[in-house]
Amino acid sequence: MYKKIGSFFMVVMILSILAACSDGSAGGASSDDVIDIVWYPNESGNELKAARDEIGNVIEEETGKEVEHHLTTDYAIAIETIANDNAELAFMGAQGYIEANSKNDAVKPMVVPTGPSGTLEDAMYHSWLAVNVDDQTNYKNGDDFSLDTIEGKRFSFVSNSSTSGFVVPSSTIMENFSDKELTEEDLMEGGPLFEQVLFGGSHQGSAVNLLNGNADVAAFCDTCVENYVEVAEGEENTVGSVYKVKDNAEEPFNTVTGSEFTLMNVTPVLNAPFVANTNLLSDEEFETIQNLFSSEEIANNEAIFVPEDSDESGLFFKSGDERFVPVEDQWFNPIRELSATK
Structure with a gap:
């Protein structure tokens, strides 16, 4: 009898450990109080750390959650991370978004940087x-x-x-x-x-x-x-x-x-979008971060939109009225159709 009870508790312990491992940082999944942002190799270099950190800082201030940056050395890793519910946000090219969205329709575009006009016309x-x-x-x-x-x-x-x-x-x-x-x-x-x-x-x-x-x-x-x-x-x-x-x-x-x-x-x-995994972000959180990115505060943040004549490295540069604007899935159809023709 005791042997059976002991075996039962052993099974429960093993299952608990496995569950903990699957939800921990080793798997890349974010906890409820953490927003994980995954970056392509292009944006994972040390020279862009200040730009990444500033984006993380403004998200932390707005949401009250800690931001962790997930740096990668491979496109596929970044795509799989957001598609497999292991990150809330990602900055990725149109094709990467299309691939992630095809794997998991909870991955949605949030914003894209505009061109100098401040609109999608020259984005x-x-x-x-x-x-x-x-x-x-x-x-x-x-x-x-x-x-x-x-x-x-x-x-x-x-x-x-x-x-x-x-x-x-x-x-x-x-x-x-x-x-x-x-x-x-x-x-x-x-x-x-x-x-x-x-x-x-x-x-x-x-x-x-x-x-x-x-x-x-x-x-x-x-x-x-x-x-x-x-x-x-x-x-x-x-x-x-x-x-x-x-x-x-x-x-x-x-x-x-x-x-x-x-x-x-x-x-x-x-232009490349910031995308969100809506399995991990609530509708309210999605809207909060989208509104933050689209705000004048961010458009005028020189650590995010670096002035064109600056010597500083940056993710985005400002020569006119560049800013982030909300974007819908259909905006990426030209790239989706291009891929489909091959």
């Missing part, structure tokens, strides 16, 4: 295809850059879950080589089009793959590298413009300071 950044400046003539037909020239080259993408580092550029490339009837999978490996395919894991990593000689052509975006590079020749986000890595650039660009690259292709992309 966009840019996907680049870049080559080393000394090699640029190899990628031209006559005076103009041509995507035909990238065939047989070593190519670097960011991640196959990256909007501007894979979905948009791969669509552009497949359209250019439409006669080859390429698939998305064909572009993920060497053979069908490229000699070799690399994935940088972040936009910074893809750019460095180009600049350190591991790739001949690389896809990455303007906003993720703007803290490290400056225009050396031409206009921002213009084909043919030359960018130079700053002399004081932090990791991972500290090994390629002074290097220059040229833009051979530039494509506008919908």
Whole structure:
């Protein structure tokens, strides 16, 4: 009798321990008094700590809850973290949001940063295809850059879950080589089009793959590298413009300071959203944080929207009336439809 009772309590103890482990920090799940924000690799670097912390601070002040930052080294980890109910908030690209939402419809878009107009009309950044400046003539037909020239080259993408580092550029490339009837999978490996395919894991990593000689052509975006590079020749986000890595650039660009690259292709992309997991946030909490992000206080917070002429690193920059505005799921349909066509 005692043996049976002892076995029963042993089972109860084991189940309690397992339940505790599944809800603890090791699994990444947030407790009721903690809001966990998961960040892509692009925004997980030390140089952006102050910007992340300021966003956490204002959320803490508004909600009375502690904010914990979940930094990642892989797009898939960030997507799975928010989709698997292990984080309340995430800042991610349109494609990442679409993937997380398809896994868990409780993941909803909250806000996106606008363009200089302060509206969604110009809420966009840019996907680049870049080559080393000394090699640029190899990628031209006559005076103009041509995507035909990238065939047989070593190519670097960011991640196959990256909007501007894979979905948009791969669509552009497949359209250019439409006669080859390429698939998305064909572009993920060497053979069908490229000699070799690399994935940088972040936009910074893809750019460095180009600049350190591991790739001949690389896809990455303007906003993720703007803290490290400056225009050396031409206009921002213009084909043919030359960018130079700053002399004081932090990791991972500290090994390629002074290097220059040229833009051979530039494509506008919908801005990245902050998204929320509504399984973990109540309707009231969602609205509270959405209203906070959309407020004048945040729009004028120079630690969040860094003035364009500042030397400070930041997640978002202000050249006009940039701010956060609420956004609905349907706004991302152009990216969703782009992915569906592949």
